[in-house]
Amino acid sequence: MRLRIKGKIKNREHTAPIIVILTVVLIITAVVSMMLGRYMIKISDIIAVFEKHLFGLNTAFPAQSETVLINVRLPRILAAVFIGGALSAAGASYQGLFRNPMVSPDLLGASAGAGFGAVIALLFNLGLMQVQLIAFVFGIAAVAVTFTISGKVSRGDSSTLSLVLTGLVVSSLFQAFITIVKYVADPNSKLPTITYWLMGGLTTVSLDNLPLLVLPIVIGLIPMLLLRYKLNLLSFGDEEARAIGVDSKKLRMTYIIASTLATSASVASSGMIGWVGLVIPHLSRMLVGPNHKVMLPVSVLLGAVFMLLIDNVSRCLFDVEIPLSVLTALFGAPFFLSLLMKGKKGWA
Amino acid sequence: MIFEVRNAVCGYGSTPILSDISLEIESGNILCLLGPNGVGKTTLFKSMLGFLELISGSVLVDGENISSWSIRKTAKVIGYVPQVHTPTFPFTVLDVVAMGRVAHMGLFGSPGKEDLAEAMKMLERLGIEEYRDKVYTEISGGERQMVLIARALAQNPKILIMDEPTSNLDFGNQIRVLTQISTLADDGMAIIMTSHFPDHAFLCSSMVGLLQRGSKLLLGSASEIVTGENLKRAYGVDVRVIKENIADVGILKSCVPVIRQ
Secondary structure (H helix, E strand, O other), X not given: OHHHHXXXXXXXXXXXXXXXXXXXXXXXXXXXXXXXXXXXXXXXXXXXXXXXXXXXXXXXXXXHHHHHHHHHXXXXXXXXXXXXXHHHHHHHHHHHHOOOOOOOOOOOOHHHHHHHXXXXXXXXXXXXXXXXXXXXXXXXXXXXXXXXXXXXXXXXXXXXXXXXXXXXXXXXXXXXXXXXXXXXXXXXXXXXXXXXXXXXXXOOOOOOOHHHXXXXXXXXXXXXXXXXXHHHHHOOOHHHHHHHOOOHXXXXXXXXXXXXXXXXXXXXXXXXXOOHHHHHHHHHHHHHOOOXXXXXXXXXXXXXXXXXXXXXXXXXXXXXXXXXXXXXXXXXXXXXXXXXXXXXXXXX | OEEEEEEEXXXXXXXXXXXXXXXXXXXXXXXXXXXXXXXXXXXXXXXXHOOOOOOEEEEEEOOEEHHHOOHHHHHHHEEEEOOOOXXXXXXXXXXXXXXXXHHHOOOOOOOOHHHXXXXXXXXXXXXXXXXXXXXXXXXXXXXXHHXXXXXXXXXXXXXXXXXXXXXXXXHHHHHHXXXXXXXXXXXXXXXXXXXXXXXXXXXXXXXXXXEEXXXXXXEEOHHHHOOHHHHHHHHOOOEEEXXXXXXXXXXXXXXXXXXXX
């Protein structure tokens, strides 16, 4: 019997290479993404620019490469990586938390709230930074509203079902607010801006506003990753998890706050990008199984790679950028359907 | 070890569903809780496990009030076996059992080699080690019930609280689970379980608690409590207890309902 146990532990270690492989894939994808674009940059120039900025070396390279790489492409690539990782981690957490594989990170109203905040800011002609900040705040506020109302509805018990239902109501309320703002916005100037923003894109990302995106995501991801094993227990239900020794209420709260931070920051800087938070956790579960200990980091990495690829297609395929939400739906929806058709039991 | 519920008033919010409930169980004993639907068995369970705060009264382990215990400490003493259910995600059986070790891990921990070995030991103890790599969502109800028992055992508790361990199981699996419960008690575990079948009280229990409407809890041995009269009062149907002396088995008792047309 001892031998068999050893065998199993070995099996578990098979998942570590997947994380290493995905990390390498992410780095390669990121480097290739730096080269790609309307202005192609040679790999030697990329290395030279990095050598200059990291080690102060002075190798010759075209000045234009440096500007494009540091000011335009690098922030955008970092944004794609963080947004993809954040949305996937939030999606995986919510699916575990709400015991439902059909759940995506906008379940409790974070996206709709952030969208409304951004739309308001755009209506009042505020700067990019303010748009992002207000969107972020509104995303968190929407989830807070969901939480408060659901607590009242279920008389302090804050059961999962009332949380989901309240989230649905709050989301559609904020969607309605967005429509109102669009309706009153000037159809010649403001309405197009608002519409384009909502479609999602990373054009507005720059070195200046990158921290506003990265910081909340990192703050959200740290507890999500540290506590990830216990997420397994929450997927059995609050009472069972509690009986086994997990403070399910606190853990759930932690995950909701962390996911909300990550989702709101993502939506605030890139608009509403659907499908990533739904499809990537599924794909990860297919690759490494449902144990969040491995599945959550794999989700983060896969989400980052996926978003990076999508953004590359968005900015390189045509002269005009394709909205991200369109691309994620075009890739995500058929992929999801194929998963459903395979009919794997238990959403593996 | 003595597990004790003393003058407990249980309910949701401040509305009591059960009042003045007292019971006591020692290591190595099985208490079988019977009672009709809606009488408050689940409420009593949730209160004993600390899911529901008691309105008044106390739950004591060796005289110590557990209301001040942390969730982790409670999990190390009291194991809970829920009714068989199908979870959302296809964990392997070993993964599910290893989750029972969570109270013995750090805040950011996950099962190490020792935890997996401990989980494996529990599977062996229940004789289901060959299910180790099977997918929990794909095994039968009886097997899943065994896995849930193994997970609770992995917590290393002194008392097991089992919510209808035989519900949704076929006849053979019911008896297999009951046999296992007896073995666990022989090994020194205190067990509190609910059942819808008064027969189960005869099959394996040192004590029976019959919960009736109006918070009346009759406590005693199976032959004292499971009588036609008591069952009729609790469930409102005509039941006779049949006693038969069978060669090479001994005295067998069974409850048989009487249906008159």
